[in-house]
Amino acid sequence: MTKLTGGTMALVTFAPMELHFGKSNEAIVSINRYLSKFGYLTKTADHTAWTQESADALRQYQLFFQLTPTGHLDLETAALMSTPRCGVPDTGPTVPPAGRESECMLRGTQTRTFFYLNFPADLHPREIQERIVNAINKWRKYLPFDIRQNSDIGTARDFWFGWTRLDHDDGSPFDGRGGILAHAFLPGSCGGRWAGQCHFDTDERWGFNHSNLGAIRDFESVALHEIGHLLGLTHSSNRDMVMASHYYMCNRRELGTEDVSRIRSLYGT
Numbered sequence: 001m002t003k004l005t006g007g008t009m010a011l012v013t014f015a016p017m018e019l020h021f022g023k024s025n026e027a028i029v030s031i032n033r034y035l036s037k038f039g040y041l042t043k044t045a046d047h048t049a050w051t052q053e054s055a056d057a058l059r060q061y062q063l064f065f066q067l068t069p070t071g072h073l074d075l076e077t078a079a080l081m082s083t084p085r086c087g088v089p090d091t092g093p094t095v096p097p098a099g100r101e102s103e104c105m106l107r108g109t110q111t112r113t114f115f116y117l118n119f120p121a122d123l124h125p126r127e128i129q130e131r132i133v134n135a136i137n138k139w140r141k142y143l144p145f146d147i148r149q150n151s152d153i154g155t156a157r158d159f160w161f162g163w164t165r166l167d168h169d170d171g172s173p174f175d176g177r178g179g180i181l182a183h184a185f186l187p188g189s190c191g192g193r194w195a196g197q198c199h200f201d202t203d204e205r206w207g208f209n210h211s212n213l214g215a216i217r218d219f220e221s222v223a224l225h226e227i228g229h230l231l232g233l234t235h236s237s238n239r240d241m242v243m244a245s246h247y248y249m250c251n252r253r254e255l256g257t258e259d260v261s262r263i264r265s266l267y268g269t
């Protein structure tokens with residue numbers, strides 16, 4: 001297990017291990033914290049030991065991603081948990097269950113607007129803006145409303161894009177390089193006071209070039225995913241979809257068939 005210090009939530013690479021009820025160590029605390037962060041374990045309890053509840057939560061995680069629900073940290077599960085991902089929970093109180101997504105969607109047909117909270121020091125704002133527009137355009141054709149940039153100072157916007165790191169006071173801390181890359185809040189009661197906000201982790205190495213992969217994250221692929229959340233979509237357990245929870249080592253700048261059918265079904269387009 002490797003660990004980066006300096007964050008409120010350490011970046012952890014998970015290794016396969018035997019899990020026994022009642023056992024408690026740093027690795028188990030990390031697994032429990034991961035399951036809690038992404039909605040599989042209740043956040044209220046202090047999960048320091050491996051319990052029946054932990055094993056049930058791990059099985060729920062495995063089932064969501066179509067892995068064998070062993071309740072153990074096997075090789076496949078450990079690898080998936082170590083894969084960089086979006087910070088939005090897969091399930092839990094802030095995520096509408098399947099069939100009830102319409103509880104957290106944008107109502108009406110009025111034009112929606114977006115703007116930027118800030119830009120990172122090491123990337124060109126114009127490049128970021130182009131990629132955000134590209135990503136918005138992929139979703140826009142399936143929406144009953146338009147989305148435009150609004151640069152007028154002091155006016156209200158529906159969506160905000162910003163860059164931040166570690167704990168940034170919205171209840172969903174980032175974790176240094178790797179792990180969580182970005183997150184965005186769903187509309188309405190699901191996102192609450194943060195609805196419309198999309199944050200990217202400044203600690204990641206971001207890139208814009210299709211061939212520039214490896215440790216570099218493709219900004220446009222991640223933006224396309226996060227905008228799906230701003231519009232009300234939850235995570236998909238299909239790893240080939242833009243709305244998959246994890247960012248696999250590939251660029252994903254085009255919506256998949258399930259992404260399209262979900263956004264169309266949500267907005268009736």
Ligand SMILES: [Zn+2]
Nearest residue numbers: 086087088245
């Ligand atoms: Zn996500």
Ligand SMILES: [Zn+2]
Nearest residue numbers: 168170172199
């Ligand atoms: Zn945030």
